[in-house]
Amino acid sequence: MTGRSTLRITDLRDSDSAQYRFKFKTYWSEWQSGLPGTTLTVTDAPRVPTVWVSPPGDIMKNSSVTLSCSSDANPPAVYTWYKNNQSLLRKEPQLVFSSIQSSDSGQYYCTAENDLGRRTSNFIFINVKYGPQTSTLSVSPSGEIVEGSSVTLTCSSDANPAADYTWYKENQTLLQGPEDIYNFSSIRSEDRGFYQCKSENQYGQISSEPLFLDVQYTPKLPSVSVSPSAEIKEGSSVTLTCSSDANPAANYTWYKEDEDSAKASGQIFIITNIRAEHSGSYYCEAQNSRGRTNSTFHLTVVPGALKSAAAGTVTAALLALMLLAVFLWIRRKKSRTAGERPDSRAQLNVGPVYDTPSAAAQRRPAEQQDDLHYASICLSPQNAEAVYCNVGRVQPQRGTEEDEEEEDGVDYSVVRFDKGSSAAGTRIQEDGEDPCALYSAVNKKL
The missing domain is CATH 2.60.40.10 (Immunoglobulins)
Incomplete structure (x- = not known):
């Protein structure tokens, strides 16, 4: 098998x-x-x-x-x-x-x-x-930064995962987020300062070194201060100061309008022993490598204390004389109406008063002087600018009685200013007509 x-x-x-x-x-x-x-x-x-x-x-x-x-x-x-x-x-x-x-x-x-x-x-x-290993701040362009230009700040950081960024200026927060750049499309003078960035993720954080952003710009409109700031009086000293915000720092030049050459240079301009001709418009020019600007102001110089007092005295004296002339005319009119002779004289005193008839009046006969009214105004002898004023009825010297009658309806006022009297109460007397005399006539209706 x-x-x-x-x-x-x-x-x-x-x-x-x-x-x-x-x-x-x-x-x-x-x-x-x-x-x-x-x-x-x-x-x-x-x-x-x-x-x-x-x-x-x-x-x-x-x-x-x-x-x-x-x-x-x-x-x-x-x-x-x-x-x-x-x-x-x-x-x-x-x-x-x-x-x-x-x-x-x-x-x-x-x-x-x-x-x-x-x-x-x-x-x-x-x-x-890993957390941020570095935080580096850079600027572009790296050269000079001019107002109005475009500027970019970049914050570089080695971190995984990628860091978020926080931007600062002078320790004030500007921006937070994933952006690692901060851009100025048209940088301004106000943007000048220190900047910094911080890089951060869930594993850590690190800040950059501060970076100074230098923005150059044309001088701003200058401002001018005057010291003293009150009225500027002749003979005093005045200090003018000009200041302007500029980067680089400005140089200053002072000009007076309608004058080609400069008056001074530097931020401070001092005028000593100032006079009336110093009044006018001035301007201060501020200039740097980026451009120039100027500011105009007006300077007004007023008279000193002595001249002001003298001018005031003259004005007051003239006003007093006008009032006195009217007063004398009214009084004479009343006197003639009553058939009385007017008082031999009327006086208006401002400070010490001295009655002194004019030289022409002294030469007239006593009866012709009966109707004359004299008034003297003078200042205190301590006033270096003493002004003496003489008011009186002056009868022009005529050859005939007819001429005198024709003048009977007219009052004359004499104003005379004498400067520099050598002694209190003394008035310079001259023979003949006073070349400083001012005459005003007041017509009477009898």
């Missing part, structure tokens, strides 16, 4: 490797060969490797990290590590970082290889995280 027995293995695996023996068995008996069995060895190319990282979770800078690669292969596989498609020349199933750095971030994978083949793992991304 003959026969054949066959063992067929499909989908052969490495686990099918073993020693196989034949055994024959019937209903009545069993036979087993004493010969050694047949040994089956299954060989296989490596399976696709698996890669994992330990410890799991965020990978922080300076921490210890291990990458592992594993593949089912027979014979056992040899492993090689790669970063960003560059071989690391390491032949171990594990890649160990004892203190991982930001430069170690990247894509990693491994290969498993034996005599029957080579397989490559999937990629794994290593992302090393």
Whole structure:
């Protein structure tokens, strides 16, 4: 009795490797060969490797990290590590970082290889995280910054994840957010100052060093101050000060209108022993390398104390003389109406009063002087600008009685101003007509 027995293995695996023996068995008996069995060895190319990282979770800078690669292969596989498609020349199933750095971030994978083949793992991304390492503030353009130009500040920071930024000027917050630039489309003089930026993420923060932004601009409209600020009197000293906001600092020049040449230079202009001719319009010019501006003001010089007093005295004297002339005319009219002769004289005193008839009156006969009325006004002898005034009825010297009768209806007033009397109560007397005499006539209706 003959026969054949066959063992067929499909989908052969490495686990099918073993020693196989034949055994024959019937209903009545069993036979087993004493010969050694047949040994089956299954060989296989490596399976696709698996890669994992330990410890799991965020990978922080300076921490210890291990990458592992594993593949089912027979014979056992040899492993090689790669970063960003560059071989690391390491032949171990594990890649160990004892203190991982930001430069170690990247894509990693491994290969498993034996005599029957080579397989490559999937990629794994290593992302090393850390707080901001630096924060540097820069400005563009880097040269001189002129008012009205465009300027950009940039804050540079090394951080993972990317930092958010806070912008400051003079410790005052300007802006917060992801923007690492701060832009001035048209920078102004008010933007001049110290700037700073802060870089921050969930792992830390750091601030830049302060950066001074120097904005240059044309001098602003100058302001002028005058000292003393009250009335400027002749003979006094006046200080003019000009100031202007400018960068670079301004130089100052003083001018008087309608004059070509400068009066002075410098921020302060002092006029000593000021006089009336110093009155007028002036302007101060502020100038730097970026331009120039000027400001106009008016200076008024008033007379000194002595001249003011003298002018006031003359005005008062003239007013008094006018009143006196009217008073004398009315009194004379009443006197003639009553058939009485007028009083020999009437006086109006301002300070000491001195009665002194004019030289022409002294030469007339006594009867002609009966109707004359004299009044003298003079100032205190302490006044250096003493003014003496003489008022009286003056009869022009006529040759005939007819002429005198024609003048009978006219009153004359004489005003004389004598300056510089040498003694109190003394008036300069001259023969003949007084060249300083002023005559006014008051017509009477009889």
